[in-house]
Amino acid sequence: MKFFPVLAWxxxxxxxxxQTEFHNxxxxxxxxxxxxxxAHQSDLQRAIAKKDEQINRxxxxxxxxxxxxxxxxxxxxxxxxxxxxxxxxxxxxRKVQFGLPWxxxxxxxxxxPVLNFERWDQLKRIRLQSLQTxxxxxxxxxxxxxxxxxxxYQSLLAAQLVQLNRSNQQVTDQLLQIMEERKNNGVLNPxxxxxxxxxxxDMQAAGFEYEKNRQQSIIVLKQLLNLPDSATLVLTxxxxxITIQPVGMPDSISSRPAWMEAAARLxxxxxxxxxxxxxxxPKIGFTGKYTYxxxxxxxxxxxxxxxxxxxxxxxDFPLFQGSFYRASRQKADLQVSLAKWQQQQTVNxxxxxxxxxxxxxxxxxxxxxxLRQKAELAAENLRIATLNMKEGVMEFEEFNNIFQEYNxxxxxxxxxxxxxxxxxxxxxxx
Numbered sequence: 499m500k501f502f503p504v505l506a507w508x509x510x511x512x513x514x515x516x517q518t519e520f521h522n523x524x525x526x527x528x529x530x531x532x533x534x535x536x537a538h539q540s541d542l543q544r545a546i547a548k549k550d551e552q553i554n555r556x557x558x559x560x561x562x563x564x565x566x567x568x569x570x571x572x573x574x575x576x577x578x579x580x581x582x583x584x585x586x587x588x589x590x591x592r593k594v595q596f597g598l599p600w601x602x603x604x605x606x607x608x609x610x611p612v613l614n615f616e617r618w619d620q621l622k623r624i625r626l627q628s629l630q631t632x633x634x635x636x637x638x639x640x641x642x643x644x645x646x647x648x649x650x651y652q653s654l655l656a657a658q659l660v661q662l663n664r665s666n667q668q669v670t671d672q673l674l675q676i677m678e679e680r681k682n683n684g685v686l687n688p689x690x691x692x693x694x695x696x697x698x699x700d701m702q703a704a705g706f707e708y709e710k711n712r713q714q715s716i717i718v719l720k721q722l723l724n725l726p727d728s729a730t731l732v733l734t735x736x737x738x739x740i741t742i743q744p745v746g747m748p749d750s751i752s753s754r755p756a757w758m759e760a761a762a763r764l765x766x767x768x769x770x771x772x773x774x775x776x777x778x779x780p781k782i783g784f785t786g787k788y789t790y791x792x793x794x795x796x797x798x799x800x801x802x803x804x805x806x807x808x809x810x811x812x813x814d815f816p817l818f819q820g821s822f823y824r825a826s827r828q829k830a831d832l833q834v835s836l837a838k839w840q841q842q843q844t845v846n847x848x849x850x851x852x853x854x855x856x857x858x859x860x861x862x863x864x865x866x867x868x869l870r871q872k873a874e875l876a877a878e879n880l881r882i883a884t885l886n887m888k889e890g891v892m893e894f895e896e897f898n899n900i901f902q903e904y905n906x907x908x909x910x911x912x913x914x915x916x917x918x919x920x921x922x923x924x925x926x927x928x
Contacts, residue, residue, distance in 0.1 A: 518725060519732040523650050523923070526723070526733075527643055534724045536642045540635035547631040554624040557617050566604040574599060598793035598800060605789035612811070613782040619773035626769055630762035636755035640927065642722060647923050649718045654737045655916040656712035662908055663705040669884065669901065670698040676887050677894070690894040697898065742866055742918030745925045748856060751848040760844040764837040771830035778823050781814040855921045862918030869911040876900075876907035 520526045531537050575596045582588040611617065677694040680686035716731050725731060751757050786809040794801035816823070883900040886892035 518723075518729055519734065521734050523647060523735070526646060526650055526719075530642060530646055530723050531639065534642060534722060536638050538724075540639060543631050543635050544628075547628040551621075551624050551628050554621050558611055558614070558621065560608065560610040563607045563609075564605070565607060567602070569601045571597065571599050571601065598795040598802060600794045600796070601791065602793075603789055603791040605787065607788075608784075608786040610784040611781075612784055613780070615776035615779045616773060616781070619769060619776045623766060623769040623773055626762060626766045630759060630766055633755050633759035633762050637759050640755050643927060644924060646719065646722050647927070648920055649715050649722065650733070651737065651916045651920050653712060653715035653719060653733055654735055655912060656708055656715055657733070658737050658912050659708040659909070660705065660712060662905075662912070663701060663708050666901075666905065667698070667701045667705065669880070670694070670701045672884065673887060673897070674698050680890070693898070694894055697901070737912060737915055737919070740915070740919055742859075742862055742915060743922055744863055745856070745859060745922055748852060748925045751845065751852055754848055756844055757848055760837075760841040764834070764841050767830065767833045767837045771827070771834055774823070774826045774830045777826070778816055783812050783814075785810055785812050852925065855924045859918060859921035859925060862914050862921060865914050866918065869907070869914050872907040873911040876904040880904040 518529075520529070576593050577596070578591040579594045580588060581590040581592050584592065586592075674694050677686060677691045681688070681691050719725075720727070720729065720731050723731075786807070788805070788807040790803070790805040792801065792803040879900050883892060883897045887897050
């Protein structure tokens with residue numbers, strides 16, 4: 499029997515994994531860090547950046563290539579040589595042909611960089627780009643955490659409102675029973691009965707809306723967590739079990755991934771600027787070559803084979819390439835200026851974002867006690883009003899006003915609690 503769950507998972511994995519349950523936000527974020535699309539993309543981007551670094555590092559290592567050629571020379575190079583070389587008259591010349599028409603060669607070629615400032619600066623730039631990629635992925639993950647946090651508590655708020663609506667529907671159902679009894683006794687204005695019925699229908703319609711909002715937040719959360727549409731996402735947490743907490747000194751924006759990414763981007767273009775300046779410097783490399791050649795002339799039955807090799811140093815010194823180097827340096831200067839302004843924009847955006855979060859949290863903390871008192875008073879008034887309606891000493895208009903005040907007070911308190919929790923988490927996000 500112990501093998502049954504394993505077999506069930508092998509043949510029916512959608513049944514075993516049909517429900518995903520989370521008890522708090524931390525579990526949701528941990529799941530997202532491992533399974534979300536953003537997490538998988540981040541892992542691949544970092545791996546690609548490491549491979550880019552490895553590829554560019556290989557440019558500084560020796561290179562060994564093998565080659566082979568096959569050529570046919572319809573016209574072979576010839577030269578006139580004095581006959582005296584071959585023991586003849588000095589005033590006569592002999593036509594000498596270099597090689598045979600069919601030529602085949604193969605060999606090895608070795609290149610070893612000795613001095614190449616451009617390649618060294620390029621490798622340093624690639625390393626900085628790898629660091630920039632790391633912070634870019636961390637920034638994407640932080641953005642995902644922010645979205646998940648907001649939608650997580652939006653879902654909890656919607657679930658709390660669904661519960662509130664069920665309680666309200668019980669109140670309106672009791673109210674309608676009371677109004678029906680008064681109507682049957684002939685002591686009720688028909689318009690008040692219709693208004694009480696309409697109030698009941700309003701609560702039912704509001705319940706559908708709250709449930710729609712809850713499902714909408716669940717849909718977004720499943721997309722952020724990379725869960726299939728067929729999966730059931732269950733959140734057992736509740737806003738009512740959490741209280742708003744103040745934040746001491748918020749973390750500096752310099753610890754945010756977006757700030758780090760902006761700084762790394764500036765470092766990359768500054769290194770690229772130096773790399774372009776190094777491109778105009780001399781380059782020295784060690785070269786070695788070995789070649790084996792075989793030549794033939796089938797019509798004459800002739801063939802010859804020989805090998806040769808060479809070693810040396812190669813100096814490349816760029817002298818002129820139009821305005822390439824000058825325009826490239828000017829472009830690099832502009833990119834550095836742009837990166838500095840982008841960094842400043844990032845600093846401004848992060849500072850404004852953090853100030854807004856801090857201001858909203860402080861407002862939520864200040865309103866928390868007031869809204870809780872209002873909700874408690876409104877709940878007490880609704881309890882009294884319900885008793886008065888049962889005893890027949892209160893009219894519908896007065897009860898409706900108290901009921902609406904209660905709903906508004908509860909909604910304001912729950913919304914403020916949700917906002918305060920979210921802003922506290924955003925200010926302390928890691």
